[in-house]
Amino acid sequence: MKMHNFKYEGSGLNRFFGPLEAKIMEILWTTTAALTIKEVQAKLDQDKVMNFNTVMTVMNRLVDKGILQKNSVARSFMYKPVVTRDVFMETQSKELTFDLIEEFGSLAVTHMVDALDKVDPDLLDKLELKIKELKKDR
Known part of the structure; x- marks a missing residue:
């Protein structure tokens, strides 16, 4: 939904x-x-x-x-x-992220990476692992 x-x-x-x-x-x-x-x-x-x-x-x-x-x-x-709060928030954040990337492309990605540095340094490590997984699967 x-x-x-x-x-x-x-x-x-x-x-x-x-x-x-x-x-x-x-x-x-x-x-x-x-x-x-x-x-x-x-x-x-x-x-x-x-x-x-x-x-x-x-x-x-x-x-x-x-x-x-x-x-x-x-x-x-x-x-x-219909779904738990966690599933709802996960689904909505995913949809919102996809919409932002579809509409703004690399600008959205750049701003998200910039925000990671300000919010939580550990998120950069998680992002790096996720990128490595995505590259490995291609």
Whole structure:
């Protein structure tokens, strides 16, 4: 699943989701079982009172986007993420990287390498190993 609205000004999940979507996803990702809308609403209510219909609308939009799975159980619906948070972030970062390289080519790669030096020196070693693996496989 590729998210189409990446926000540069956000951070974390807020780069991919609206504020309420991000809170809902965080709740569902930190819970091991599927939850109902009321259960999610109750967890959201710890911050402030949230309207049931608003939560339902947002959760159903996340289903439409392919982020949540919705199953009928008894007389209610249970929602759970399609993938884990880690898998989601891995997939989105990969898609974003591919898009940047496709559009900006060597400029994107150069800027990524420059950023590695500022963020974490160990990443340069990992990058060097990855490049060696790629060259070996060709």
